[in-house]
Amino acid sequence: MKGVSRRRPIDRLNVLIVDDDEILGEFIALELQSRGCSILLAPSGEEALKLIGEDVDLLLTDWQMPGMDGMELVRRVRQERSGESYLHIAMMTAREGSGAMLEALAAGVDHFLYKPVDSVQLELAVATARRNRLLHRRLNRRNQLLATAHARMRKVFVALREDLDAAASLHERLLPSGRIVGSVQQVHLYQPALSLGGDTIGTLDLGEGKTLFFMIDVRGHGVPAALESFHLHHRLKGFRPSDPAELCRAAVGLNEEMLQRGDGSYATMLAGVIDAPANRGWIVRAGHPPPLLQQGTAVTVLEQGGSMPLGWFPGVSYAAEPFTFGPSARLTVYSDGLTDCFDGRQSGVSGDLYLARLLEAGAERPLAGFVDFIEEGLGLRKASPHDDVSLLALELTRLEDSAP
Amino acid sequence: MNERKDIFDLRVDCERLDAAAAPEFKRRAQQELPAEQKRVLLDLDAVSFIDSTGLGVLVSILKQMGPDGRIAVIGARPPVRRLFEITRLDSLFRLYGDADQARQALAG
Numbered sequence: 001m002k003g004v005s006r007r008r009p010i011d012r013l014n015v016l017i018v019d020d021d022e023i024l025g026e027f028i029a030l031e032l033q034s035r036g037c038s039i040l041l042a043p044s045g046e047e048a049l050k051l052i053g054e055d056v057d058l059l060l061t062d063w064q065m066p067g068m069d070g071m072e073l074v075r076r077v078r079q080e081r082s083g084e085s086y087l088h089i090a091m092m093t094a095r096e097g098s099g100a101m102l103e104a105l106a107a108g109v110d111h112f113l114y115k116p117v118d119s120v121q122l123e124l125a126v127a128t129a130r131r132n133r134l135l136h137r138r139l140n141r142r143n144q145l146l147a148t149a150h151a152r153m154r155k156v157f158v159a160l161r162e163d164l165d166a167a168a169s170l171h172e173r174l175l176p177s178g179r180i181v182g183s184v185q186q187v188h189l190y191q192p193a194l195s196l197g198g199d200t201i202g203t204l205d206l207g208e209g210k211t212l213f214f215m216i217d218v219r220g221h222g223v224p225a226a227l228e229s230f231h232l233h234h235r236l237k238g239f240r241p242s243d244p245a246e247l248c249r250a251a252v253g254l255n256e257e258m259l260q261r262g263d264g265s266y267a268t269m270l271a272g273v274i275d276a277p278a279n280r281g282w283i284v285r286a287g288h289p290p291p292l293l294q295q296g297t298a299v300t301v302l303e304q305g306g307s308m309p310l311g312w313f314p315g316v317s318y319a320a321e322p323f324t325f326g327p328s329a330r331l332t333v334y335s336d337g338l339t340d341c342f343d344g345r346q347s348g349v350s351g352d353l354y355l356a357r358l359l360e361a362g363a364e365r366p367l368a369g370f371v372d373f374i375e376e377g378l379g380l381r382k383a384s385p386h387d388d389v390s391l392l393a394l395e396l397t398r399l400e401d402s403a404p
Numbered sequence: 405m406n407e408r409k410d411i412f413d414l415r416v417d418c419e420r421l422d423a424a425a426a427p428e429f430k431r432r433a434q435q436e437l438p439a440e441q442k443r444v445l446l447d448l449d450a451v452s453f454i455d456s457t458g459l460g461v462l463v464s465i466l467k468q469m470g471p472d473g474r475i476a477v478i479g480a481r482p483p484v485r486r487l488f489e490i491t492r493l494d495s496l497f498r499l500y501g502d503a504d505q506a507r508q509a510l511a512g
Contacts, residue, residue: 264464288490352486
């Protein structure tokens with residue numbers, strides 16, 4: 001019948017007795033049979049090796065025998081026996097020296113019976129073997145159960161891992177692709193703390209020289225934060241805000257939508273539009289770190305008009321902050337994970353300030369190498385960030401960028 | 405309705421109010437904060453870092469106190485102060501230099 005295994009009665013002990021003294025062997029066999037044991041008898045070590053199988057629970061052997069002695073038999077048996085089945089080995093001996101006894105222990109003897117062997121010693125050997133066999137079988141059963149549970153968990157884990165990898169891949173496909181979007185050059189850095197991040201970065205060509213850009217950082221990490229950021233990314237692109245008023249309306253709309261869900265989730269967001277022909281842009285900031293606008297070595301923090309994160313309170317209004325964005329300007333947007341992983345305790349400088357100084361130092365570097373420069377400067381490659389790390393840097397395209 | 409306008413002292417004891425510590429602080433605050441409590445003095449002196457989860461917990465405590473609830477913060481270190489400014493939480497959680505100033509403001 002499937003699922004039902006045949007088991008021997010738990011208290012029956014299979015004993016192999018090895019003794020070149022046939023009378024003594026028979027005496028022990030009779031004694032043990034009366035204690036519920038099944039007996040095999042071997043007159044020598046060589047014969048014992050042929051007889052012993054995995055079902056023998058107790059090997060009771062004489063030490064001194066012609067040919068293979070008890071010590072050699074024990075060594076051979078221990079070598080050949082698998083670790084799965086339990087075998088208790090008792091050695092019968094006249095009083096040996098302590099060195100020989102220790103040698104026997106090392107060879108694999110569990111128990112000694114001293115000659116003349118009496119019924120009490122046999123009783124002790126059988127009781128010990130029976131108890132140890134019971135413990136060994138329980139341990140084996142538990143190990144089997146654990147192995148089965150582990151295999152099931154492993155299967156679930158592998159399936160989950162594959163799902164997570166697929167989700168992470170989908171999530172990352174939302175990130176800006178290509179070097180140019182509309183009239184803007186773009187580079188970005190995206191490093192989630194877990195396989196799935198709550199940060200998202202987006203850019204969208206709105207036509208007529210306008211480009212939408214944004215960064216959203218949803219509270220927490222992992223799957224819930226990633227799903228929320230995935231949703232907000234698409235919602236914001238769906239709004240397609242292309243001027244200051246539309247940016248504000250989009251922020252108000254997302255705030256109300258998050259509040260309506262009532263799940264306590266919230267997000268910081270920076271969204272902006274660059275109007276390349278007019279050399280200008282606007283940003284709306286909802287609890288997000290202010291971006292850095294760079295003109296040569298002069299770095300300005302765009303921190304006017306910021307408001308609260310999305311999803312905290314109803315009725316929050318958002319204001320769009322204008323900025324001038326000429327051909328030599330660079331705008332750097334980042335999440336707090338970027339500056340939080342900078343340890344400023346030694347330099348006594350905050351991450352924000354350090355980043356601004358880094359930008360000043362790297363003013364001459366082209367946009368193409370900008371991410372590497374920031375990673376190097378903030379020590380991001382050595383750090384294992386606790387938070388998602390995101391950065392987006394934008395410049396207007398130049399004539400040579402548009403050339404085929 | 406028995407609104408409590410006396411001042412309840414709430415202190416954050418951990419150095420990092422982050423995803424690991426914030427849920428425990430939230431549980432403690434919810435347990436200890438009397439019902440209808442409307443004035444809280446929040447001591448952040450021990451805190452050097454607050455992440456988004458920690459910030460969410462502070463907002464949830466304010467929401468728990470209802471529309472008339474007021475929280476005054478003391479001991480905010482520069483990074484924490486900066487976070488309150490960026491998220492404009494400083495418009496709801498007033499930051500004060502010492503406890504006397506904060507108590508006076510809450511009592512007023």
